[in-house]
Amino acid sequence: MIDLRSDTVTKPTKEMRLAAFEAEVGDDVYGEDPTVLKLEEEAARVLGKEKALFVTSGTQGNQIAVLTHTRPGNEIILEENSHIFYYESGAVAALAGVQTRTLPGIKGAMDPDAVENAIRDVDQHFPETGLICLENTHNRAGGAIVSPENMEAIHAVARKHSIPLHVDGARLFNASAAAGKDVKEFTRHCDTVQICLSKGLGAPVGSITAGDSSFIQRARKWRKRLGGGLRQAGILAAPGLVALTNMRGRLSEDHKKAAILKEALETCEGISIMNDVDTNIVVADVKERGNTSAEFVEILRDKGILIGGFGPYAVRFVTHYDVSMEQVEEAAEILRSL
Numbered sequence: 001m002i003d004l005r006s007d008t009v010t011k012p013t014k015e016m017r018l019a020a021f022e023a024e025v026g027d028d029v030y031g032e033d034p035t036v037l038k039l040e041e042e043a044a045r046v047l048g049k050e051k052a053l054f055v056t057s058g059t060q061g062n063q064i065a066v067l068t069h070t071r072p073g074n075e076i077i078l079e080e081n082s083h084i085f086y087y088e089s090g091a092v093a094a095l096a097g098v099q100t101r102t103l104p105g106i107k108g109a110m111d112p113d114a115v116e117n118a119i120r121d122v123d124q125h126f127p128e129t130g131l132i133c134l135e136n137t138h139n140r141a142g143g144a145i146v147s148p149e150n151m152e153a154i155h156a157v158a159r160k161h162s163i164p165l166h167v168d169g170a171r172l173f174n175a176s177a178a179a180g181k182d183v184k185e186f187t188r189h190c191d192t193v194q195i196c197l198s199k200g201l202g203a204p205v206g207s208i209t210a211g212d213s214s215f216i217q218r219a220r221k222w223r224k225r226l227g228g229g230l231r232q233a234g235i236l237a238a239p240g241l242v243a244l245t246n247m248r249g250r251l252s253e254d255h256k257k258a259a260i261l262k263e264a265l266e267t268c269e270g271i272s273i274m275n276d277v278d279t280n281i282v283v284a285d286v287k288e289r290g291n292t293s294a295e296f297v298e299i300l301r302d303k304g305i306l307i308g309g310f311g312p313y314a315v316r317f318v319t320h321y322d323v324s325m326e327q328v329e330e331a332a333e334i335l336r337s338l
């Protein structure tokens with residue numbers, strides 16, 4: 001099977017497994033796991049933030065940011081198709097007790113003026129705007145890159161109103177690789193950021209949330225409250241460190257693979273590409289072909305390709321290192337033959 005459902009399906013490399021095997025460990029809740037400390041230090045350096053925290057998942061990393069930045073009854077501003085709004089099981093309401101103010105995005109990017117207009121005035125009727133969230137790359141916008149210029153403009157609005165800005169950067173390294181810009185060109189325009197080690201970077205488990213020292217100190221407490229205080233976590237941090245160090249440089253290969261799939265899909269009658277394919281995600285509309293997305297997923301499954309539904313008539317292909325260039329060529333051949 002050629003598995004293009006998600007870059008989360010990547011399995012740890014041999015180097016990651018060896019790193020886990022050999023990891024020096026201790027009790028991380030006591031702050032005594034040298035491998036976790038090393039990963040956090042390296043992540044903070046790479047992301048250009050004072051401190052970083054190893055968390056269990058991207059969802060946990062985002063929720064810790066929302067919990068740390070806000071108080072119950074606050075309102076948070078975020079893009080209407082963002083992961084934090086769309087895919088985190090209502091956690092911002094269930095856990096943080098905040099309400100959401102969603103704004104439409106263009107290719108995942110919100111208009112800075114619209115963000116400013118959505119910030120609440122001081123009035124006893126109004127909730128306080130407690131946080132602004134961005135997503136980069138934007139998943140539901142098909143792995144779209146949100147430009148550093150857009151981030152900078154929204155960060156300026158946020159600072160003007162003394163509101164923190166969090167970036168859900170589950171795939172921020174894909175943005176960095178595709179734009180040919182250091183990841184700090186993006187992260188300098190936010191207060192806190194979450195990055196996934198377990199997507200395109202291929203680690204088995206884990207994410208990083210980074211920010212200033214005071215934020216991380218408070219975030220650590222929320223991680224503990226959420227049950228994310230792990231003990232000999234170096235076993236997990238060691239492959240994470242390999243992911244962060246050795247896997248960023250190869251992400252542009254995944255982008256080439258996505259471009260190959262896009263080209264093949266463009267030759268298919270009744271299929272139209274819905275996104276610009278900036279990075280490793282291709283979203284296609286199959287309605288004109290007379291299929292629902294569920295039917296099309298089944299058609300490809302029968303031919304040995306796994307993909308995901310992304311709406312009633314939309315499907316998503318995600319490339320990653322566990323699908324080789326040969327397999328991508330094979331998938332492209334199958335698509336052309338449809």
Ligand SMILES: *Cc1c(COP(=O)(O)O)cnc(C)c1O
Nearest residue numbers: 057058059060083135139168170
């Ligand atoms: C995958 C993803 C997350 C959540 O990561 P998990 O590790 O699956 O919890 C958050 N944001 C975006 C944009 C994602 O794509």
